[in-house]
Amino acid sequence: MKRAYVVLSTCVLILVLFVVYRGWLGFAPLSAGDWGFHFPEEVTNFFIWPTAWVFWLHWGLGGNGVFIAGLETFFLITARIFYTLTGLTWAWYERVVWFIPFLLIGTYSSLSLVRLVFPTIAVFWLLTPIIFLTNTYIVMVSGGGQMGVAMAYVLAPLVLTHYIRLYRVISLPENSERRLYRQCVLTGVVLALMILFDSRIVYVLILGILAYWSVVMVYEKTADRRHVYFLGIPFIIAGLLHAFWILPLVLFRVKPIESLGASYSSIASVKFFSFADFSHALTLLHPNWPENLFGKVYFLQPEFLLLPILAFASLLFVRINQELKSRINPNISFFVLLGLLGAFFSKGANPPFDEVYLWMFERVPGFNVFRDPTKFYLLIAIAYSVLIPVSLKHIQIFFRRLPLATLVISVLFLALWLSTIRQFVRGQLSGTFVVHTVPYDYEVLKDVINQPEYFRTLWIPHVQRYGLSTYMHPAVDLGSLLETGSPSAVLAWMDSPDTAKRLARWSVKYVILPYDSQGEIFIDDRKYSANVQKQFQAALDANLYLRKVPIVGMDNTISVYETPEYKDHLWLEGDSTTAKLSWRMTFPTTYTLTITGLPKPMKLIFSETYDPNWHLRLSGQKVVRSQPTADRLNSFPISIGDEATGTLEYTPQQYVWYGLILSAFALIVTVVAIIVL
Template sequence: MTLRRRVLVLAGLIGVLGAVPWIWVDDGHLVNGGDTNFPLDPTAFFGERFFAWISDWNTGVDSSALFANIPYHGVQAVFHGLGLSLANVERLSFAFWLIAVGLSMYFLASVLDRGVPRLWLRLSAVLVYSANTYLFNTWENAKVANLGLYVGLPLFVGLLMLALERRIRLRLLAALVVPAGVLCAGVGLNPAYAAALGLALGILAVFSFARLGDRGHVARVAVVFSGAYALANMFWAVPMAMYLAGFGGVPSIAQLNATNWIDGLSRHTSILNVSRLIGSWEWFEVDRGKPYVPYAASYLDNPAFIVFSFALPVLAWAALTVRPVRLQSWYAAALGALGIFFAGGSHPPFGGAYVWLMNHVPGFDLFRSPWYIFSPFIALAYAILLPTTLARAWALLRPRLRQTFPRRYAAVAAAVGVTLAGAYLVYVYPLVRGEVHDRGEAAASTLELRFPPYVFAAGEWLRQRPDSGRIMLLPRARTENLDWEYGGIFPVINLFAEGPVVHQAYESISPTPTDRLTTRVYERLYAGSPSTPYLLGLMNIRYLNIRHDAPPQTETGYVVRNLGRKVRRFARLERRFGKWEFLRVDPRLRLPQVYAANRLSSLGVVERWRPAPSTWRRTAVVSEGGRLPPGAPSQGELARTTPRLRFERVNSTRFRVRVRGAKGPYVLVFGQTFDPEWKLYRAPASSGERTLPGLGSLGAWRQPPLAEDGHFRVNGYANGWLVKSTGDYDLLIEYRPQRFFVAGLGISTIALTAALGFLLLAGAKLLPRPAGAYARLPLPAPLRDVRRAPPGQKAGS
């Protein structure tokens, strides 16, 4: 294939794949809700991904396990930075990853087919891999981990094959793996997907080790590949590893009581369904006679679709009948068989073996969603095997077509190809037409929706009012369900990344202290308790956001009718945006995010006592169940006066506190969720009263932390330290896991810079060499003994 034709083919492939999302997303709409969580301010949202603590979710939460989504949100931020509308940002983001899937598979098909390049076979592999029924759920919510695995599988398999066949040098392999690893870093959001990627590549290494002669070369390739991939992903792997270590490792299935979860996901994953890439539980869900996924009826009830669903697996597995069976086919067959076995989960006949593996094999607990994790193995296997069957079928059919249509052979051949491709596109019509984002009436919400203008007006208003205070949502609900069809566990305001939002979090197996306190505050608020403003102040609530766009069956009407007068005793209406009201809570009772306390109390006493504002703002609630937590002081240990404090937020993981006039011990209260990794340091005293000295946003503080033994939970959720230093000084509050991210990011940045520099400077000299074992086609019998003649000797002599 000439360079010009290759460029035209790639341009056409990019154009076709890139145009599909414009069908998915209508003008003025966004695909959002559910698990999608498309940010309404992608630039600000992307900036927050660089920190190990998210302060916008309730009272703050660790995000060390989320760094892997930086590349995904980086794509959105780039398009948003160009000044494009949110709809176009989302379309281009979808297009980017859809193109990445297609080009990744085209690359692997090219690696496998370099011996006799046939464009239509490559495109058939791309079509099957880029559009199949497994991807319906992936694109429904734009699942980052799924996309990372799905892009990475053919990309890394192709690179490994090139290196194993000595078609590229190891230096070039390392330089290519690093940027590819960053691109596919989304697999790190779920370690199970990263493990699945490693499993697929490990199988390829085992096959190569068994079939290729130079096993030392296979080992060298494996070492270079693993090292380059590890360096590329240090920015998320290091904080993830430290997070899991601090968490005590990955909980077992028994600890999470997740056996029912696996059984639920595996209810319909029979071998017959899984081999046809049909097994998502949503397809079979019916509520009050209405399907959860409207298009599923086509695949479960329509005879034509049912028959067609068997075509892909039958044609793919038929490749094993084409002799001789090439190494790539054996690898694909092993990958597909393993995918069918694992994707079935706990469903018979192999379900018992899968459950045994989960209960007895260390680390197998990761694979708690088997259908979603292992079905990409099946899709890749089919994409590799199908071209072999099609090539054999075409070899048998072509002579008859030439004989029957001698003058119109090319037109007839093209018509056959277009007809088959068109029939397949009809089969996957929900993906082509964007119906994967449509939910039935049973779902109570849709994913493609139009955001009301008042939502953006409220977001802009909040952006202009930076403040450490939080926003509490009313009515309370564990999931968002608004009358303009937005639904999900992610509050709409959080999509702006503007201000911390307190809400009734989705019910977890083990509620946190913040969850329990939030429930208590809601209960007191609904009961009209006089202690409500104190509890709101305890959680640093600045606004009550009453949303009148909740459906009628929720408690919105109750909140408005029964709490209106009571709430307005301590909160006044500040702004109204359409169906949203923002009531400002009495600022006199709102405790600052950082303050000094010299009075200790318990939550029950506060509810009965209701102290004066001046006393309240020096109070720390430390008693839990009538007992002081470990490390907490007694009232007699504290000074009679508190120092003057002033704090500055450097970022969500670092706060600088100026302390002036400390005359004795006091409790420093920091209003973020208690975590032992929040550390307190003493910094050199700074001069000047207007601003605090600037600190690097990503720097690490080298001094040992203070008050390690005196760090305890206060106010039901926050951090408290017993500080005994007197005089004037500065303190630094830092979330230590940020250091792990900084270290990993530094390694990944150096590796990526070096790899890109190498590719720019030396990559052209290291182009792939001729095809090797994986792509070598068998020669006809008369040509098998042909050898290159020695210099000076005629061939055949």
């Protein structure tokens, strides 16, 4: 009977995931929210080695990207290799490498955790992945295209599972040192994989790991230095595997949050992004459910109140059921604590004790990455996906003499759960759950932009998700660059007397007013507005220095304007008719240069966001560090003779290579250790 129920539960699990995630079926792109789209022309030119400089950062003007080098490298490598080996479209890649693995890993990961900590509730195990993979938080994350966060999320229970195993191996009276170190290595590997996708989610999980070890140590009264020592070994292994970006990050003191401005690092931004109150967090209800409209918080829905009641009822059941009390009380206490911690931090700067979160944001190292507190929903999701099946098991024990008690309890809970996500079940959610076709006009525009010479495109007010953006033709997002989407503010900047000159220095050849195929750019009161688009259209048509370019084969849904002039990516500043500069990008952090006919000292301008770590090495001249121009580009004084050759290099890249060697060595040692131990 029990085996038949497990088979039935497995079928129900597959059916539920199939029904709710059916929007991911098919062969059309899923691009929505933060999940983009790339043409084959982009993918085939991806650099697969880690790079310290990312051309699309700072809204298309380039920036230090070592803090995202892990995820960026994984993305570029997998996309290019997949396309090279299969020749399949982007829609295949995103499903095979991202969306389907998200479901498979999430199922395996959550099942591994619940089977380890509560082996006696086998008949309810398969409810855990349903809760973990279909709650409102992760549905909003995956539907919003935050697949880096989503992949780290589904790996979190697996990392926690390995840390619990590690603790148990340490606590054995006569443990095998070989087994102990093998578990350390395995834990370090899965931790490194989680860091690869999103280190912020790892930060959140650390709270869970520390909470587990603290609770169990209190119950078992077994705290010694060995626990602290072996707690840190997996982090050391993971750090070595990620040395290729951690090394330059530390040595060059990169502060990505501060570089993004006050909108990412101020107390005001934390208060603004604290959308969830304590009641939303405690009930595992995402504040933007179900429409996922930024900033629009919905009222608490009463059916969600049953979820924390079911979860925390496990404490009551343990006290009543003396048979199970001594065996699982530490685990119950841990998951209850985990859920409460998650609810407390997920509310962010909202009462109660809102000053605690703000104090930690300002003073706790690394905590300033959480201007959006909903990342802590992970802890609630893990806790409830384990506690609710435990409570259901205890209810089943009370009614075990009734026929089909297990089946009835499971069906009733599934009915409750599916009612909380009924919009998802009905297919009413947007985002990645709705397939899209690439508008033909963007296919035409891609061919127009894909020219041999270097230039940028300026998108007003924002870059459209199907717009081409490559190393040779970066797309600049003007609204984000100006930190405003207001039509009046953006158009006032475009009409400024100095704008044409600034665009030329940014190497902008085309100004593009996009076709908003998914209704997410021209917004008024959180809804698409054709009037906003018309306002931009009329102003750009009347602009005195822009020339509208007719594009053959385009249905006039996209407006393309050409600037009067544009500079090259690198150019010589000064009066000279004889000076010539030729350059070639060999890597995003390395350019080779040849300068001829230089009659006098001049300045070399490099049209990327200023960074003092760009260094120019020319024959016959000492190494020159970049100096900022008035508009925050890179400049280098040149005082050579008639002709010179050299390189322009971004120095943190050298330490990326050093770190990559260290990471490769650590990977080899790790693989050998897993095989040998």
